[in-house]
Amino acid sequence: MLARFEHMKKYFGATRAVDDISVEIGAGEIRAIVGENGSGKSTLLSMIAGILEPDGGEMFLDGQAYRPSSQAEANRLGVSMIVQEISTLPGLTVAENIMLGREREYTVFGIRNLRQLNRMVKEKLERAGLMEIQPDRDAAAYSLEQRKLIELVRAADVEPKILMVDETTTALSQTGREELYKLMRNTKARGSSVLFISHDLKEVLSVCDSVTVMRDGVLIDTVPTEGMTEEGLKNMMVGRELSGHYYREDYGTPISDEVVLEVKDLNCPGRFQNVNFQLHRGEILGFGGLSEAGMHEAARAVYGMEYDVSGDVVINGEKMHSVKDRLAKKVGYISKNRDMESLFNQASIRDNICITCFDKLAPKGVVTRRRMTRFAKEQAGLLQVKMRDTGQPAGTLSGGNKQKVALSKWLACDTEIFIMDSPTRGIDVGVKAVIYGLMEELKNSGKSMIIVSEELLELIGMADRILIFKNGEISGEIERNKDLTEEHLVQRMI
Amino acid sequence: MNKETKQIRVVLPFAAIAVVFVLFKILQPERFGTMNSISILLQQTLMQSILGCGLYFLNEMGIFDMTLGANMIISAMAGCWLSTRFGWAGLILGGLLTGMVIGMIGSQFMTRLEINPMIISVGLIIIYEAISTILTQGAYALQVEERYRVLGKAPVNVIVSLLILLLSAVLAGRTKFGLYVNAIGSNAQVAESMGIRVQRYKSYAFLYGGICAGIMGIVNICYSNSMGAASGLSSAASIFTPLMACLFAGAYKRYMNPILALVLGSLFMNLIANGLLTNGLESSLQNVVIGIMLLILVHSSSNSRQYDVTK
Numbered sequence: 001m002l003a004r005f006e007h008m009k010k011y012f013g014a015t016r017a018v019d020d021i022s023v024e025i026g027a028g029e030i031r032a033i034v035g036e037n038g039s040g041k042s043t044l045l046s047m048i049a050g051i052l053e054p055d056g057g058e059m060f061l062d063g064q065a066y067r068p069s070s071q072a073e074a075n076r077l078g079v080s081m082i083v084q085e086i087s088t089l090p091g092l093t094v095a096e097n098i099m100l101g102r103e104r105e106y107t108v109f110g111i112r113n114l115r116q117l118n119r120m121v122k123e124k125l126e127r128a129g130l131m132e133i134q135p136d137r138d139a140a141a142y143s144l145e146q147r148k149l150i151e152l153v154r155a156a157d158v159e160p161k162i163l164m165v166d167e168t169t170t171a172l173s174q175t176g177r178e179e180l181y182k183l184m185r186n187t188k189a190r191g192s193s194v195l196f197i198s199h200d201l202k203e204v205l206s207v208c209d210s211v212t213v214m215r216d217g218v219l220i221d222t223v224p225t226e227g228m229t230e231e232g233l234k235n236m237m238v239g240r241e242l243s244g245h246y247y248r249e250d251y252g253t254p255i256s257d258e259v260v261l262e263v264k265d266l267n268c269p270g271r272f273q274n275v276n277f278q279l280h281r282g283e284i285l286g287f288g289g290l291s292e293a294g295m296h297e298a299a300r301a302v303y304g305m306e307y308d309v310s311g312d313v314v315i316n317g318e319k320m321h322s323v324k325d326r327l328a329k330k331v332g333y334i335s336k337n338r339d340m341e342s343l344f345n346q347a348s349i350r351d352n353i354c355i356t357c358f359d360k361l362a363p364k365g366v367v368t369r370r371r372m373t374r375f376a377k378e379q380a381g382l383l384q385v386k387m388r389d390t391g392q393p394a395g396t397l398s399g400g401n402k403q404k405v406a407l408s409k410w411l412a413c414d415t416e417i418f419i420m421d422s423p424t425r426g427i428d429v430g431v432k433a434v435i436y437g438l439m440e441e442l443k444n445s446g447k448s449m450i451i452v453s454e455e456l457l458e459l460i461g462m463a464d465r466i467l468i469f470k471n472g473e474i475s476g477e478i479e480r481n482k483d484l485t486e487e488h489l490v491q492r493m494i
Numbered sequence: 495m496n497k498e499t500k501q502i503r504v505v506l507p508f509a510a511i512a513v514v515f516v517l518f519k520i521l522q523p524e525r526f527g528t529m530n531s532i533s534i535l536l537q538q539t540l541m542q543s544i545l546g547c548g549l550y551f552l553n554e555m556g557i558f559d560m561t562l563g564a565n566m567i568i569s570a571m572a573g574c575w576l577s578t579r580f581g582w583a584g585l586i587l588g589g590l591l592t593g594m595v596i597g598m599i600g601s602q603f604m605t606r607l608e609i610n611p612m613i614i615s616v617g618l619i620i621i622y623e624a625i626s627t628i629l630t631q632g633a634y635a636l637q638v639e640e641r642y643r644v645l646g647k648a649p650v651n652v653i654v655s656l657l658i659l660l661l662s663a664v665l666a667g668r669t670k671f672g673l674y675v676n677a678i679g680s681n682a683q684v685a686e687s688m689g690i691r692v693q694r695y696k697s698y699a700f701l702y703g704g705i706c707a708g709i710m711g712i713v714n715i716c717y718s719n720s721m722g723a724a725s726g727l728s729s730a731a732s733i734f735t736p737l738m739a740c741l742f743a744g745a746y747k748r749y750m751n752p753i754l755a756l757v758l759g760s761l762f763m764n765l766i767a768n769g770l771l772t773n774g775l776e777s778s779l780q781n782v783v784i785g786i787m788l789l790i791l792v793h794s795s796s797n798s799r800q801y802d803v804t805k
Binding site: 073 | 664668669670673676677679680681684685686687688689690748
């Protein structure tokens with residue numbers, strides 16, 4: 001037995017995030033921890049990682065009492081964690097990020113030897129196969145995925161006894177995922193253990209040895225993955241029988257001829273080129289492709305948030321020049337980077353929801369807090385956001401509930417065209433079902449949607465039409481049909 | 495960003511200073527850019543940069559501390575008063591220790607109280623300015639003895655300034671302190687989760703700010719012979735140029751050592767102020783022009799954002 005966590009407790013006010021959970025981890029074991037959003041998985045791992053202080057319980061590592069006071073101390077004791085959010089620091093170089101907290105290794109008489117630092121980190125990056133990442137460049141210059149890979153290098157470098165991975169794969173392409181799996185397998189081969197949070201149950205079953213299921217802060221069971229099915233896990237997670245068919249089931253539904261959004265010759269040097277398409281009323285248009293194929297950037301550009309873009313975006317016959325123009329045409333955008341671009345994490349749920357519809361709430365420029373609270377409560381209630389109250393900071397919500405707030409924000413202001421980048425990224429099956437149901441409802445009420453997704457089943461299940469991006473260009477267009485499989489899409493993507 | 499773009503950005507502040515210098519020289523060939531005025535300009539720039547160094551680390555961590563100007567005044571007065579009793583030791587140690595104590599008082603207020611730092615700053619300035627009035631004991635200003643004035647004259651003031659600048663440049667670019675200041679400024683929460691003791695490093699920055707204010711106070715009172723009491727938040731105005739230089743340094747730290755950028759920013763503003771003065775522009779209008787020029791320069795450095803990867 002490598003580690004034991006007994007009667008772990010963590011409360012946030014009246015919310016019992018983790019309620020008397022006891023778990024044991026064997027040496028050389030890859031253990032998945034699954035559960036719906038808000039089930040307490042991340043809280044449990046945060047306590048083990050020294051990020052949160054437990055309100056009760058005891059932890060043992062290698063038979064010794066273990067109670068880290070910070071993440072750095074946990075690292076020193078052999079526990080390292082890759083968190084869901086990006087935790088590289090912009091303004092610091094890649095090398096500084098990787099070696100943060102370990103300055104002694106390249107400091108002489110108080111002076112940091114930057115040449116030595118960069119040389120050391122260059123070797124580490126090369127060993128990880130990340131030759132394109134320069135150690136002396138600002139971490140902010142790299143993409144979300146590359147920054148996640150930088151974190152992987154940092155985590156691997158300390159050769160932890162327990163490596164904890166919190167819902168990281170959703171930020172990674174297949175190549176990035178392979179890097180992560182390699183890191184996990186190496187950790188296991190050394191006799192160390194991995195705690196792995198993922199909502200991708202297929203991935204859990206293929207990568208892990210065992211699964212601990214949590215629900216509403218309590219432990220449901222720990223079972224071996226061998227012989228376990230996705231359906232079985234889903235049922236354990238939500239505590240009821242779930243229909244596997246939460247995608248749309250209609251085929252051949254006619255799409256309106258009315259074009260609500262048209263993109264003409266959209267170009268952005270180095271990211272995408274010659275992007276042309278039309279979006280019709282009541283249509284769900286999917287953007288599919290590899291992570292770096294340009295689809296995320298193209299979606300941002302359609303909303304007017306990408307720099308250095310040429311070409312036209314026309315909505316209802318009018319050419320768009322700014323984000324403000326799009327907002328006037330009731331276009332809403334939900335970024336893949338939820339924490340940085342979709343939500344004000346420090347602000348309350350109330351402020352997050354009301355910000356898009358202040359004019360609606362306060363036609364004369366003045367609104368009472370009571371009215372805002374009532375409105376936010378109504379909107380959050382529609383998507384069943386699990387929260388203490390609307391005054392709770394959005395940043396304290398679980399990933400799925402943050403996404404619900406991000407959606408509520410746009411639903412509240414009667415958005416007509418939704419641009420959703422990775423709408424179910426890092427979200428459990430229960431919330432996914434809610435979001436897919438909502439998409440279908442929106443479609444039926446004549447709203448149009450662009451969905452950017454790296455989950456092919458999601459595109460196949462939800463989109464009326466899929467545009468495949470390859471090397472920054474649209475390489476193909478696929479109509480919705482019953483016979484469409486992941487292989488069809490992959491062939492066009494690669 | 496490619497290498498050429500970076501090189502252009504490195505050259506830009508030097509080029510801007512050269513252009514402004516040549517422009518004023520053409521406009522006022524007799525009065526502007528004489529050896530004497532250049533010497534004064536450089537001395538002022540370097541001395542102001544001492545205060546800028548103190549402000550820089552606080553600024554980078556997102557702490558807007560306006561008390562440094564008042565700290566400088568009180569440190570100068572304390573040093574001046576103590577010099578009459580303890581000579582050189584009183585002047586130097588008195589000024590320095592006063593700066594450090596005031597810096598640490600600010601640190602305790604700012605890091606422990608859940609109050610907007612701006613409000614704390616204003617409250618402390620009012621208190622410090624009142625103390626400065628008490629210290630002058632009814633006189634307009636405190637005067638330092640003539641024998642101490644060597645500290646404020648070239649080359650001593652220049653050497654002292656250069657030493658502080660060098661120390662700050664090393665601290666900013668080559669030490670754990672500078673790295674952690676950047677990390678805390680980037681995201682204090684993540685920095686804390688990485689084991690960086692955020693409050694401790696904030697306290698260090700306040701202490702360093704106090705040291706710089708103390709040194710600046712000593713050099714300044716020796717340079718100008720006297721230090722007057724401040725009132726009505728007038729001490730906050732004394733940090734205008736160093737603060738602007740700090741903002742410039744923050745924007746330019748991607749391209750060069752921030753302390754070098756700080757000196758260049760300070761030189762640029764003093765150069766314009768000096769040039770406008772020799773051209774007869776009144777001081778309030780000088781500030782308008784300086785502000786506009788600074789905005790242009792900082793904007794040019796942040797323009798590169800659109801060419802960076804923004805995924």
